[in-house]
Amino acid sequence: MSDRPLVVVTGASRGVGREAVRALVERHRIDVLAVARDAEALQGLQQQCANGPAHVEILALDLAGDRAVPRVVRQVGGRRLLGLLNNAGLLRKRNFGEWTLQDLHDLFLVNAHQPFLLAQALVDRLAGTPPGHVVNIGSMGGVQGSAKFPGLAGYSASKMALAGLTECMAEELRERGVRCNCLALGAVDTAMLREAFPGYQAPVTAEAMGAEVARFLLEGHKYFNGKVLPMALSTP
Template sequence: MSHPEFTFTDKVVLITGGSRGIGRATAELFAARGAKVVTTSSHSVPLSFSDEYATRIRHLHADVSDEEAARTVFKSCEEIFGPVSILVNNAAIISNTSFKDMAMQDWDDVIKTNIRGAVIYSKLAFDQMIRHKQGGSIINISSLAGIPNIQKFPGFSPYTVSKFAICGLTESLAVEGIEHGIRVNAIAPGAVDTEMLQKAAAGLKTSTTPLDIAKIILFLADENQSRIINGSIIPVFCNGD
């Protein structure tokens, strides 16, 4: 696989939810294109990447909704590699429970991770990017569940609400980031072959892989390819939707 048009030599990339699925595929693809990558996840089990990427990827354990932990992540990222120039808000959880049977804790957990986490990391990215006067790019991972007038499925109300919020956050921050050279965009994939999908919707088949989505993320992050794209939400109708 070769994409010589995407080069991120010495760019510093921070990816939440980077231990598996879309996050991990994105981390490896950025590293393959020369970037220095920090990933986070709530999983405390140490992660290993192939020798090819080992020196270019660092993984940190952090609860994405914990503001103090996030501050530590940004500080560590700057100390290890330098200030963040690209942020990918990928961390998310899903709860498959009918609204009538759902406990409020289930709702709160999804909203806390999916919305609060993205807000915290975006705010800290803005702070760091503005302080270093380097501009930057933020890519949020939404979902077709967060796009109006597309069929929704029962059992996913908190996830759906959270992904609508991510689209609203993207459009709002895109406006605020203009004067600082910060672009904010989102991708709204349908069914992607990930562990989360299989747990939430066992039996749903799709040929769309995390790498397919990672390639779109790199396109949005690349100033040479997408410098005029800002505030866009890109729906991705995957095989199986």
């Protein structure tokens, strides 16, 4: 295990998270701890980046599990974190009358509670100079006043919680040398978007958005703190 600073990326096995890892390693030469449920996909990502200028560590786990956060902390060890990209997300689509308490519990656990607990557990490794940067990947569906869509009430509510958490974290952690922002993504060509909106053709690729998210993770703290920033050409 290297003692070089690194970035933690959750939801790293596919979509925007996977492409953000690739950009961090290949373009920015930053070591990454890639976290996701799909061990096989993580291994493929690690192999894809094996000849790059930086290193990818992988950790296969389900963020909905009770021991997920301690396992991430243990893997990070005492290393300095340059950033935490809370990208893992859960989508469910239901008619309004069909939502259950379990549905809401599952959505809020992955989309809001675990980002909170991960940042809380890793704050000492993020604190310092330059400031560590927590970037929460939100959704335009979780932005007040944005277009809303039938079937996504639970998902949008959980992403609204994440946006509010970001603003609170920025204030709470300001004196610790940690900055926090939320990127509210619009339509990106990912499996999650295709599940939510079958047949819709997104105007932005996962590769393009992942590269921009990686850049923001490393540079955005210089210009923003406690902000919920839309990144959308369409919604959807």
